[in-house]
Amino acid sequence: MTRSAADALLAGNRTTLATYDAKHFGWSVNAGVATVTLNRPERKNPLTFESYAELRDLFRQLAYATDVKTVVIHGADENFCSGGDVHEIIGPLIDLPMPELLLFTRMTGDLVKAMRHCPQPIIAAIDGVCAGAGAILAMASDMRLSTARSKLAFLFSRVGLAGCDMGACSILPRIIGQGRAAELLYTGRSASGEEGYAWGFYNRLCAPEALLDEALKLAADLVAGPTFAHGITKKMLHQEWSMSIDEAIESEAQAQAICMTTRDFERAYRAFAAKSRPVFEGD
Structure with missing residues (x-):
């Protein structure tokens, strides 16, 4: 495509x-x-x-x-x-x-x-x-x-x-x-x-x-927060009801790795390094 x-x-x-x-x-x-x-x-x-x-x-x-x-x-x-x-x-x-x-x-x-x-x-x-x-x-x-x-x-x-x-x-x-x-x-x-x-x-x-x-x-x-990450949090709060602890931990590892690819994650780091407050944009 x-x-x-x-x-x-x-x-x-x-x-x-x-x-x-x-x-x-x-x-x-x-x-x-x-x-x-x-x-x-x-x-x-x-x-x-x-x-x-x-x-x-x-x-x-x-x-x-x-x-x-x-x-x-x-x-x-x-x-x-x-x-x-x-x-x-x-x-x-x-x-x-x-x-x-x-x-x-x-x-x-x-x-x-x-x-x-x-x-x-x-x-x-x-x-x-x-x-x-x-x-x-x-x-x-x-x-x-x-x-x-x-x-x-x-x-x-x-x-x-x-x-x-x-x-x-x-x-x-x-x-x-x-x-x-x-x-x-x-x-x-x-x-x-x-x-x-x-x-x-x-x-x-x-x-x-x-x-x-x-x-x-x-x-x-x-x-004002990282809205893409909020969506992942909501997904996992719902999805983990039917998981074992081991399954939940692995699923959270995968979910968090996805969030680490977002621009908001990078924005937060750069703001921390600059001693300023991050401005999240949800991507």
């Missing part, structure tokens, strides 16, 4: 998302930070069939985005997300046959897969209600900032369903431990912001009025 052919192939796979026209949630991109706003505050920002699918498709596109380095997801007004809309999702599901129900549960699971596989770190800014599928969105994010008044609840048992929804039985125990995860998934009870922070679900608690600014500042700090 010639250089020009390779450039054309790569150009066809790259995309910019600053002008993406979201239909079912708010979307903006500023200086490498994308903000997703779940925007149905009158219902505490529930998800619908359409918003599930559009979020899944958007996070898949992020794998090819050149203008997005970090993502912040939050809810409009004083709540994060109340889960799947009771009337627009749960009601219709009662009348669907099993094959169509499986299509739905696979689609919602694909949203979590897309979040875990996109290279950008995802920061969830969580205030108020964070329940059901909203709790899953928070769980699937890489970092979570919250408020003391937040209420985290995996509500599936409350509607006659198992707690094993969208990867919860795999991911949640890795964040807060098996026993604590079992308690939340069996009982469906709410955990306060202080409890979630003490358990390690939240990275920090913020004042409600400062929550989004704190999340955006953290996102900007990540954008």
Whole structure:
């Protein structure tokens, strides 16, 4: 393949998302930070069939985005997300046959897969209600900032369903431990912001009025770092769950060797030698 052919192939796979026209949630991109706003505050920002699918498709596109380095997801007004809309999702599901129900549960699971596989770190800014599928969105994010008044609840048992929804039985125990995860998934009870922070679900608690600014500042700090290397870190954090220690160490050796070929690695060395702060460019 010639250089020009390779450039054309790569150009066809790259995309910019600053002008993406979201239909079912708010979307903006500023200086490498994308903000997703779940925007149905009158219902505490529930998800619908359409918003599930559009979020899944958007996070898949992020794998090819050149203008997005970090993502912040939050809810409009004083709540994060109340889960799947009771009337627009749960009601219709009662009348669907099993094959169509499986299509739905696979689609919602694909949203979590897309979040875990996109290279950008995802920061969830969580205030108020964070329940059901909203709790899953928070769980699937890489970092979570919250408020003391937040209420985290995996509500599936409350509607006659198992707690094993969208990867919860795999991911949640890795964040807060098996026993604590079992308690939340069996009982469906709410955990306060202080409890979630003490358990390690939240990275920090913020004042409600400062929550989004704190999340955006953290996102900007990540954008200022070696973003290609951040993508490798995210990949390895996810991939090493199913590895032995020996496999993980070898995989990290290979991943780190790849990072050592980047210009950012060279920039860091030259800045150190010049006693200055490196300016990373993500390549």
